Amino acid sequence: MRDLSLHILDIIQNSVAANASLIEISIHEDVEKDLLKITIKDNGKGMSKEFVKIATDPYTTSRTTRKVGLGIPLLKQNAERTGGSLSITSELGKGTILEATFIPSNIDCLSLGDIAGVIALTVSGNPLINFIYNHNINGNLYTFNTKEVKEILEGISIAEPSVCRYLKEMIQSNLEEIQIGTFGYKT
Amino acid sequence: MAKIKSLDDLRVMKESFQSKINLREKGENPGSHVQIKVAMATCGIASGAKTVMEFMMEELEKRGIESVVTQTGCMGYCYAEPTIEVKLPGQEPVVFGYVDTKKADEIIEKYIKNGELVEGIIPMNYETIDN
Numbered sequence: 175m176r177d178l179s180l181h182i183l184d185i186i187q188n189s190v191a192a193n194a195s196l197i198e199i200s201i202h203e204d205v206e207k208d209l210l211k212i213t214i215k216d217n218g219k220g221m222s223k224e225f226v227k228i229a230t231d232p233y234t235t236s237r238t239t240r241k242v243g244l245g246i247p248l249l250k251q252n253a254e255r256t257g258g259s260l261s262i263t264s265e266l267g268k269g270t271i272l273e274a275t276f277i278p279s280n281i282d283c284l285s286l287g288d289i290a291g292v293i294a295l296t297v298s299g300n301p302l303i304n305f306i307y308n309h310n311i312n313g314n315l316y317t318f319n320t321k322e323v324k325e326i327l328e329g330i331s332i333a334e335p336s337v338c339r340y341l342k343e344m345i346q347s348n349l350e351e352i353q354i355g356t357f358g359y360k361t
Numbered sequence: 362m363a364k365i366k367s368l369d370d371l372r373v374m375k376e377s378f379q380s381k382i383n384l385r386e387k388g389e390n391p392g393s394h395v396q397i398k399v400a401m402a403t404c405g406i407a408s409g410a411k412t413v414m415e416f417m418m419e420e421l422e423k424r425g426i427e428s429v430v431t432q433t434g435c436m437g438y439c440y441a442e443p444t445i446e447v448k449l450p451g452q453e454p455v456v457f458g459y460v461d462t463k464k465a466d467e468i469i470e471k472y473i474k475n476g477e478l479v480e481g482i483i484p485m486n487y488e489t490i491d492n
């Protein structure tokens with residue numbers, strides 16, 4: 175993957191495939207601690223303890239269309255290359271929490287990429303799922319919740335292209351306000 | 362820096378979204394929208410599915426074609442990613458492979474607008490590895 179936002183887009187698809195109705199994406203950037211943490215939490219069908227153990231193995235997938243799963247192992251590799259890590263906590267019938275940490279100062283750390291675009295495309299592309307997106311940059315928090323957006327939109331679908339475009343601009347302007355890019359990420 | 366947009370601004374924007382929808386629904390074929398699903402599996406994303414989805418949403422709107430573009434998971438066509446499924450009103454869905462913005466443009470102009478077939482259609486139920 176070219177950047178972390180594309181990894182996030184990919185990991186969210188696992189939650190969608192697990193029939194989650196609520197997906198929470200949290201990004202925490204801490205310059206002082208030189209730490210970037212990405213958490214994706216869902217209320218989907220979850221995995222057994224045994225399955226979690228092997229899910230970071232590149233030969234694990236429950237899909238039948240291709241024999242190996244790649245999404246989690248690729249993210250894990252990119253996290254570990256920076257000195258970070260990846261962990262999964264999951265419970266069958268309850269949901270899953272995936273957490274990946276990165277050391278931003280490491281030369282191998284991918285840039286964050288177009289996170290506002292990824293969130294907008296994801297919420298518009300999955301109109302029946304609710305999403306919460308928290309982005310914390312050095313203690314300044316921006317929160318986006320599709321439940322609020324859908325209430326305001328009333329009858330208008332969140333999948334409308336003009337809505338998607340507006341949401342992207344809204345998220346981007348708020349991220350700029352909390353100073354996205356302090357780590358020198360290219361967006 | 363751009364002005365910060367808030368949920369209150371969204372409330373204000375609502376009218377303009379609604380008027381766009383109204384305009385469209387007064388168009389030639391009201392209610393008969395094209396449905397597009399972009400496959401967002403790992404291989405799809407790695408080969409440019411996000412760009413294709415953005416292009417589709419933007420261009421279909423610009424060209425005044427009533428459509429809904431959503432995401433779908435792995436469709437099993439790894440070798441041909443990015444793939445998209447296009448369903449014209451009243452017709453069976455068709456899957457296109459190796460879609461970049463150029464191909465997407467061709468799909469809009471030829472297939473979606475005129476129903477002409479374009480190269481890159483993947484036969485449905487084609488099993489990639491299980492056969």
Ligand SMILES: Nc1ncnc2c1ncn2[C@@H]1O[C@H](COP(=O)(O)OP(=O)(O)O)[C@@H](O)[C@H]1O
Nearest residue numbers: 188189192220229235236237243244245246270
């Ligand atoms: N959030 C989740 N909820 C339930 N199962 C999951 C979740 N994330 C991953 N999995 C399981 O782990 C497997 C491997 O995931 P991944 O590495 O992304 O590969 P792929 O999605 O291509 O199968 C999935 O096929 C699925 O069975």
Ligand code: FES
Nearest residue numbers: 240402404435439
């Ligand atoms: S795993 Fe490649 S398209 Fe699904």
Ligand SMILES: [Mg+2]
Nearest residue numbers: 184188245246
């Ligand atoms: Mg996956």
